[in-house]
Amino acid sequence: MTLLLISGIIMQFELNPVELYNLGNDYFEQGRYSEAIAAYEQASAKLENAGVFYNLGNAYFKKGMLGKAVMNFRRAHFLAPRDGDIKYNLAFVRNYRVDKVSSVASPVVRMLSDTLMFFSYFEALMLLTLFFVLASLLISFYIVLRRNILGHAAVACLLLVLYFFIGWRIWSAERNGHHAVVTAPEVSALSGPGADYKEIIIVHDGAEVEVRERRGEYLLIQIPGGVGGWVPVDAVEYIVTDGA
Amino acid sequence: MLIRIGSILALPFIIFAAELNFVASVNKAEVVLGEPLLLTLSVEGENIGKVPSPEMPDLPDFDIGSTSTSQSTNIQMVGGKVIQRQFFNFTYTIYPRELGKTVIGSCKLVFGNETYRTQPIEINVVKASAQSGQPPRQGSPAPAEPGVTIDDNLKLLATVNRKNVFQGEPIVVEYALYTRLRLADINLAEAPSFSGFWVEPIFDGQHIEFQRRTVAGKVYDVSVLRKVALFPVTTGRLQITPMKLNVAVVQSPRDFFDFFGTTKVVPLSSDVVYIDVMPLPAEGRPEEFTGGVGKFTIAASLDTTSSNAGEPINLTVRISGTGNIRLIEKPVIPTIVGVRILEPEVKENTQYAGGSINGFKEFRFPLIPQTDGEHVLPSIQLSYFDPSSKDYHTVGTEKLRFTATQTAAAVEIAQTGGLRVVGTDLRYQKPDVSTLRDQQIPTGFWLMLLYLLSVAAICISVVYRRHRSKLLSDRAYARKLRSSRIVRKRLKEAERYLKEGDKKEFHATLSRLMLGFVGDRYNLNTGAMTNEDIEQELRRRNVDDGMIKKLNDLLTQCNMRFSPGMKYEDPKALLQVVRELLDRL
Numbered sequence: 129m130t131l132l133l134i135s136g137i138i139m140q141f142e143l144n145p146v147e148l149y150n151l152g153n154d155y156f157e158q159g160r161y162s163e164a165i166a167a168y169e170q171a172s173a174k175l176e177n178a179g180v181f182y183n184l185g186n187a188y189f190k191k192g193m194l195g196k197a198v199m200n201f202r203r204a205h206f207l208a209p210r211d212g213d214i215k216y217n218l219a220f221v222r223n224y225r226v227d228k229v230s231s232v233a234s235p236v237v238r239m240l241s242d243t244l245m246f247f248s249y250f251e252a253l254m255l256l257t258l259f260f261v262l263a264s265l266l267i268s269f270y271i272v273l274r275r276n277i278l279g280h281a282a283v284a285c286l287l288l289v290l291y292f293f294i295g296w297r298i299w300s301a302e303r304n305g306h307h308a309v310v311t312a313p314e315v316s317a318l319s320g321p322g323a324d325y326k327e328i329i330i331v332h333d334g335a336e337v338e339v340r341e342r343r344g345e346y347l348l349i350q351i352p353g354g355v356g357g358w359v360p361v362d363a364v365e366y367i368v369t370d371g372a
Numbered sequence: 373m374l375i376r377i378g379s380i381l382a383l384p385f386i387i388f389a390a391e392l393n394f395v396a397s398v399n400k401a402e403v404v405l406g407e408p409l410l411l412t413l414s415v416e417g418e419n420i421g422k423v424p425s426p427e428m429p430d431l432p433d434f435d436i437g438s439t440s441t442s443q444s445t446n447i448q449m450v451g452g453k454v455i456q457r458q459f460f461n462f463t464y465t466i467y468p469r470e471l472g473k474t475v476i477g478s479c480k481l482v483f484g485n486e487t488y489r490t491q492p493i494e495i496n497v498v499k500a501s502a503q504s505g506q507p508p509r510q511g512s513p514a515p516a517e518p519g520v521t522i523d524d525n526l527k528l529l530a531t532v533n534r535k536n537v538f539q540g541e542p543i544v545v546e547y548a549l550y551t552r553l554r555l556a557d558i559n560l561a562e563a564p565s566f567s568g569f570w571v572e573p574i575f576d577g578q579h580i581e582f583q584r585r586t587v588a589g590k591v592y593d594v595s596v597l598r599k600v601a602l603f604p605v606t607t608g609r610l611q612i613t614p615m616k617l618n619v620a621v622v623q624s625p626r627d628f629f630d631f632f633g634t635t636k637v638v639p640l641s642s643d644v645v646y647i648d649v650m651p652l653p654a655e656g657r658p659e660e661f662t663g664g665v666g667k668f669t670i671a672a673s674l675d676t677t678s679s680n681a682g683e684p685i686n687l688t689v690r691i692s693g694t695g696n697i698r699l700i701e702k703p704v705i706p707t708i709v710g711v712r713i714l715e716p717e718v719k720e721n722t723q724y725a726g727g728s729i730n731g732f733k734e735f736r737f738p739l740i741p742q743t744d745g746e747h748v749l750p751s752i753q754l755s756y757f758d759p760s761s762k763d764y765h766t767v768g769t770e771k772l773r774f775t776a777t778q779t780a781a782a783v784e785i786a787q788t789g790g791l792r793v794v795g796t797d798l799r800y801q802k803p804d805v806s807t808l809r810d811q812q813i814p815t816g817f818w819l820m821l822l823y824l825l826s827v828a829a830i831c832i833s834v835v836y837r838r839h840r841s842k843l844l845s846d847r848a849y850a851r852k853l854r855s856s857r858i859v860r861k862r863l864k865e866a867e868r869y870l871k872e873g874d875k876k877e878f879h880a881t882l883s884r885l886m887l888g889f890v891g892d893r894y895n896l897n898t899g900a901m902t903n904e905d906i907e908q909e910l911r912r913r914n915v916d917d918g919m920i921k922k923l924n925d926l927l928t929q930c931n932m933r934f935s936p937g938m939k940y941e942d943p944k945a946l947l948q949v950v951r952e953l954l955d956r957l
Contacts, residue, residue: 150804157801175810179802186798192717207811213799220798223683224738226675250813257819264826268833272840313719 145171149180156183161190178208182217189221194334195311195365197221202309202336202367206302209248226314226332227351247292249299256292259285308349308364310335317357321346328357337364392417394426394481396490397623397636405497408465409434412637413479413490414620415460416557420483423460429477433497434466444561444618459559459618461637468497493634524590525552528617530564530642533727538650539607540665540696541759542729544574546599547615547642550592551582554622556635558597562616564642568606568649570699574724575599601729603665603696604649612645652757658766660704664756666695666728670703672752672769674739679776684714684738689752689769692732697722702735706750710743710776741776748773848895855892859885859954866950870943878943882950883930886923889954903927916956923953 143151152167168184171177185200201218208214247255263285270278301307313333318325321343329351331337337349340356347364350356392415399410413426425441442461468474476493526549533544545566549558558580575596582593597615604610620635652665668691675686689703698720705713714737722731741747751768758765843850862885869878887906891898896909903924910920926949 146805146808149808153801153804171808175808176812177808178811179805180808183801186801189798192715213802217798226686248811250811250815253815253819254813257822261822261826264829268829271830271833271837313717 143170145174145177145180148174149177149183152180152183152187156187156190161187165191176203176207178204178211178214180204181207182211182214185217185221189217189224193311194221194224194332195309198225198334198336199309199311199365199367202302202307206299206367207248207250209245222334225334227335241298244291244295244298247295249296249303252292252296252299256289256296259288259292263289303368305366305368306338306340307367308337308339308347309367310337310349310359310363311365312363315359315363317349317355317359318346319357321348321358325358329355331359339364339366392420392483392486392488394479394488394490395635396476396479396493397634398476398493398495399636401494401623402496402498403468405468405471405499408467409495411464411466411476411493413462413464413481414635414637415462415481415483416457418457420458423458423483424481426462426479426481428464428479431466431476433469433474434476435469436464436466439464444559461618468495471497471499473497491634526550526555526619526621526638526640528615528640528642530612530615530645532645532647535646536648536650537604538665538757538759538762539604539652540663540699540757542572542601542603542666542696543647544599544601544724544727545612545645547597549580549595549597549617549619549640550585550587551594551619552590552592555580555619556622557620559618559620560615561618561639562614564615565613566600566602568604568610569602569612570605570696572601572603572698572722572729573599574601599724601724602647603699604647605699607649607651610647610649612647614642614644616641653762656764658753658755658764660753660766661755661757661764662701662703664691664695664697664700664754665759666693666697666756667758667765668693668695668697668700668754668756668767670752670754670767670769672749672772674749674772674774677774679741679774681778682740682742682776684740685774687713687737687739687749687772689716689735689737690732691734691754692730694728694730695756697729697731697733700733700756703752703754705737705752708739708747708749710741710745711747712740712742714738714740739774741774744776744778746773746775851892851895855889858892859889862888863950866947870947875943879930879932879946882946883927886926886930886950886953890923903931919953919956922949926950926953 148167148171152164152171155161155164155167164187165184168180168187172180172184181200181204185197185204188194188196188200198218198221201214201221204211204214205218263282266278266282266285269275270282310331310333315331316327317329317331319328331349331351335351337351337356339347340350341348342361343358345361346358347361348356348358349364395414395416397412397414399412403409415423415426428436440463442463444459445456466476474495474497476495478489478492481488529548529550531546531548534541535543537543545564547564575598577595577597580595580597582595585592585594597617602612617640619638619640621638623634623636670689670691672687672689675688677685679685687705689705691697691700691703702716702718707713716735716737718733718735720731720733722729724730739749749772751771753766753768755764755766757763843853862881866878866881866885869875869881887898890896890906890910894909894913896906898906901909906927907920907924910923911917926946929946
């Protein structure tokens with residue numbers, strides 16, 4: 129004889145994404161972060177835009193929800209990797225996490241990843257296609273006409289194709305559903321997919337993890353250090369935002 | 373013994389047996405003539421929606437008075453599923469007309485495609501004096517006899533541990549059902565309201581479990597339905613409205629076949645409880661008081677004692693003890709020069725033990741050092757009101773120290789031209805916009821098509837390249853490829869000359885056509901060959917004799933154009949021969 133009391137306010141705005149986004153900005157300015165979050169969330173459900181995810185991340189951070197903030201900044205970063213504000217705030221929010229995983233990469237690695245991830249997933253895919261088509265045409269003409277200049281141009285195009293392909297593959301990893309963020313305030317990672325298993329590590333809100341496997345209602349996650357464990361499905365949220 | 377089994381089985385039967393339960397019951401099996409008798413038809417089921425009124429049997433021995441209906445819904449969570457149980461009670465007040473035994477026939481309910489019937493109920497109508505003389509049963513809880521009074525055998529009690537408290541001082545309210553009867557079902561009709569209190573549930577009955585307790589010499593089966601801790605948040609006389617239940621009491625069976633007996637729904641209500649709440653004394657209230665009432669301790673800790681490059685340090689302040697832990701607000705953190713203190717993350721946990729609420733509340737403040745050097749965090753003070761001694765107490769933490777290095781490095785803005793950076797924060801929101809671009813680009817079919825076309829272009833160029841080089845190196849290939857085009861051209865030419873009547877040119881064209889074709893076809897240089905040479909070469913290549921003869925005749929015919937006055941054969945027949953040769957050679 130459990131008596132279930134259902135209460136809660138469900139806000140529903142009948143607005144287009146632009147209006148929702150601007151409304152969210154209004155709420156944010158008034159310090160009404162919950163309302164701002166609701167508005168941004170609904171805008172982001174309708175279209176994917178880095179600005180919406182960025183402002184949503186800020187609002188979540190103001191509410192103290194680190195995991196959600198990290199997740200939304202990463203979604204924004206995915207769409208607009210060259211945006212300095214997004215990178216800055218992502219780094220800023222990461223500093224507030226309880227789990228301080230040292231992720232200071234060497235300058236070479238950082239430069240390399242910055243170079244390879246200069247273009248976003250979609251940009252890289254579009255440019256990859258464009259240069260692939262161009263390279264194919266150049267190769268075709270080279271085969272027919274046997275002009276050296278065409279051959280050189282084709283090789284240059286193929287190098288660009290390789291560059292965009294690597295960039296595209298790196299971003300694809302972000303999209304393929306292995307990357308996730310812990311959104312529960314604190315969760316114990318267990319040695320097996322069930323509540324009866326032994327605790328291995330305790331991870332907190334905002335920890336960025338990789339999902340290795342799913343068994344029933346549990347996910348095997350791995351934190352950057354390499355340690356991992358099983359956590360309930362609802363303790364983490366994927367960075368992927370669509371079915372792709 | 374049979375009766376006990378009945379009572380054990382009765383509960384599961386009603387809950388699980390059928391999707392719809394239709395039961396008739398009366399409030400007493402023995403009724404004084406002329407006095408009202410309540411006949412209740414109860415319909416119960418999961419997610420049944422609306423139910424039509426049941427059909428009453430003919431009741432010649434009764435006068436029918438008023439009728440009333442009531443409805444209630446009980447929502448249960450079972451294994452994550454919401455089950456809605458609905459209860460409809462149709463209550464008829466009927467008055468017996470004659471003395472003696474009579475029967476209320478079975479009532480009928482048509483619901484969906486099913487017809488449900490109740491069991492007939494036997495009623496004994498007695499004279500006014502006949503009712504007394506039934507001794508109330510004492511001792512161990514036993515199923516009540518038909519007609520036994522409900523009053524003392526079934527009650528719902530609300531008990532509080534205290535009625536005069538200070539604001540913020542918890543009281544514990546317990547709702548318990550006391551029964552000496554067999555119960556089939558218990559439903560909440562109205563939950564008590566605790567306005568003016570902060571409510572912390574201690575116990576919520578998931579299922580009914582009875583324990584035996586002796587109250588005033590009587591043994592009851594007691595089930596605690598609900599237990600809550602209440603923290604008054606306002607002062608004055610506060611009222612707790614009663615909890616109301618509908619309890620289905622099992623009437624004892626009348627014969628062997630009436631195995632489970634019938635039930636009767638009895639409404640129960642607890643008493644209204646009044647609590648007098650006194651305000652906390654204003655005098656002597658310290659500045660550090662943040663609403664705590666009870667007994668508390670405070671402890672503080674840092675997760676690290678050094679910060680590099682403006683990395684935040686987490687200060688955890690833990691307040692633990694007994695009392696209104698959840699209502700305590702964050703303690704005042706003294707300002708530290710050169711350190712920014714952000715809003716805390718709050719974690720709390722309480723439990724009910726030993727008659728009071730114990731637990732802790734933890735505040736995690738991120739501290740952001742803004743200047744280098746050692747920073748000292750002074751003692752954090754917490755004041756609370758102790759209701760037992762009726763005064764305020766103050767406790768404090770120890771001093772904490774940490775060092776910060778390279779704080780300026782965390783600041784991205786260059787510190788040039790006398791610009792002093794005093795802190796860092798999130799970069800601000802992106803501004804309002806008039807349009808938003810969906811940055812998600814649909815991929816798939818068109819991209820795949822582009823890739824396929826690109827690969828196809830390379831393949832085509834490779835094929836073309838091979839064709840060109842074969843044209844250059846393989847004479848036979850080139851001739852074969854060329855002849856068909858030239859042959860078509862010359863045939864057209866010949867037809868044109870025929871139309872124009874230029875017979876000489878016509879024959880010349882035919883001759884060129886055939887020689888060119890044979891040369892291309894068999895890779896011969898026919899221009900420098902005589903008819904005989906050609907004949908020989910063709911024979912060597914195993915060409916059909918008939919064809920060779922036809923070709924020879926044709927070439928001879930064409931060569932006649934050089935002999936003036938020569939009579940030509942029908943040019944149309946000649947064209948026919950050319951076509952045949954082109955086809956079959």
